Amino acid sequence: MAFFHSEYFIMSNLLITGSTGFLGGAVLARAISDSSIRSILLLVRADSPAEGVTRVRNNLAKFGCHEHLLNKINENNILLGDLAYSDDFLDDARLSTITHVINSAAVASFGDNALIWKVNVEGTLKFVKRMAEVSGLVRFVHVGTAMSCVPEAGTLVTESMERKPEEEHLVQYTWSKSTIEQLMIEHCPQLPLVIARPSIVVGHSEEGCRPSSSIFWVFRMALMLGKFMCSMEDKIDVIPVDYCAEALLLLTKSTELSEKVYHISAGDAGSTPFIEIDAAMAAALNQKPIRSTYQQVDYSELVKNRKDFKTIYGPCNERLMLRAMRLYGEFSMLNVRFSNKKLLDLGMLPPPRFVDYISRCVETTRDFTIPELMKVDFK
Template sequence: MLSKPKILITGANGFIGGALSAKLISTPLWKESIFLIRSSTPEEGLMRLANTLRKHGVRTDQLLTLGLHQIICGDLNVVNRWIDDPRLRSIENVVSSAAIASFGNHPSIWPTNVDGVLNMAHGLSHRCKLRRFIHIGTAMACGANAPSPVPEGYDGGQETIHFLEYTHSKHEVERRLKEELPDLPLVIARPSIVVGHTKLGCSASGSIFWVFRMALALKAFPCRIDQKIDVIPVDYCADAIFLLLTKPKLKYDFYHISAGQKSSSSFAQIDASIAKAMNRPPIKGYQQKSYEQIVQMRDQFTSLLGACNRRIVAKAIKTYGSFSTLEMAFDNKRMLSEGMKG
């Protein structure tokens, strides 16, 4: 007899959601978990999720425990098409990880990250007796004018200077979840910059890691090479979300999943790790250059970086370059107080 589902995961095919799902599959909670997957059939959804889990190191024998009954076909843009699925009635815990993450003004950012999440939260709050609704945001939703280290629970409100439409949307949906659903058992988890995996490297996703590779190939970035950046591996992030999901009682409703001031890494340390992995010497000749100076090197982008979209490269330099000069760290005392290792 199949267990009644108690956990709903959205964004399981994403980087963070995939890492969390890969952790869940080796626990008893797996049998109680269902996944919202963008697909036209359960079979297609199962295949997509299995491919993601495989990239996160899940063994074939474990993948065989994934069943069609665990797949809900749909996405956040069409909540009305799946919110009445009878399997959702027994859901107690939600991990809201699905989102559109983009450097640009992608037309789906606000419909998905704000309207979609809100529609889902409203729908589930009327159909389920929720114990915990964990919304995965981003630490960069604090804005460029936040203090450093950024305190957990910090909200600059309307004065927030947003880095991107993506970070703006994440800030907005948190505000509206609190405002529109005051009784929702909301827990906000804001990961810092998530790059790679401690054991699998970038096999699951090269997301953001390519920005470091790009800066090192150009031997230039807007920050000094000794400046620090708050970066964590995706399996650490998944471990933290799992703790927030499973701990019987939490002390707070807002957490940073971050390295914090103590464990943030300098670009020199990041380069040393990359150099060791690639069996090459550490970088020499690095120069701190402004965004405008680096863009003047665009004719060299292809020769230094290989085939690339120069517009996207420039946008990444502007976004992460601006962020890196702030040397911003995200306080993680709350997460550590819950038992997470630093």
């Protein structure tokens, strides 16, 4: 599925970080069939190039890539390395030949992961400084998150570099992404930097949750419980990962960009109210919507239901479930939409709405419990 009007410009040597992950994998799945890209280098954590190839191919298969595309990835495409230990790969001579970078690697955990700061800030900054020295570098697209701005509830948010203090961030992940944006600009003013801030990335428009169940389980969890902290009329700004990947490639290819920061989002028109999500989820599960019985409650009410969690969700860690409910409940109450006008002005088409592909997400998660699905976001 094409999400922008045409192929834009030739990229010589593209470096992608995070290609064994959700978003980076989607970027690579699109890039390997793009005739405008001459060569691709992939930063991969592995003990050998052969192991790196296996990891990349296994991830690409989740995105529906055919075997002839998988076979395009070989050991020449692999740069062994880990942003947690950037010094180990920064002297590789191939980095000096790179013309374009899509930096999607990050520890995208909403848990208390000790690697968040080491990877997302310290290791990334070392990598950025190295790439800023490359004389032929044309574009460095860094993937942040729209939530790093700590938006005000009920607003349509436009792009800004205004930074909120750490105590206003709900999780360390968004604080780390906000911090690295500022550090890149301060330490590497010569870097041809573009910051892409995706909104909430859920599923794939064709493959559903086969590539990753990230975030999707939250909707199932709330609807199974029949109560949550948001209103059914609140909206949420959701995009599929393949749309986000296409937008990143568009930002990488465009020769002239007038802005430093771009949202990749559903925008005001494409954001979806929870009542529509309920109806679409119910239709996919062949059940009745819960809108007539749904209760908007505060967190204390959810705590009272903890003894019912194992009955509703199966074997689970009640404390972790409550933590997830509190965290995602606060996000769901924001009713925030992120303006996508700047991206659409570049020729990007509006994204599919979440309800347009939610049935694929349901089908690909049908055989998994909520505790199984949520592991990806609390690693």
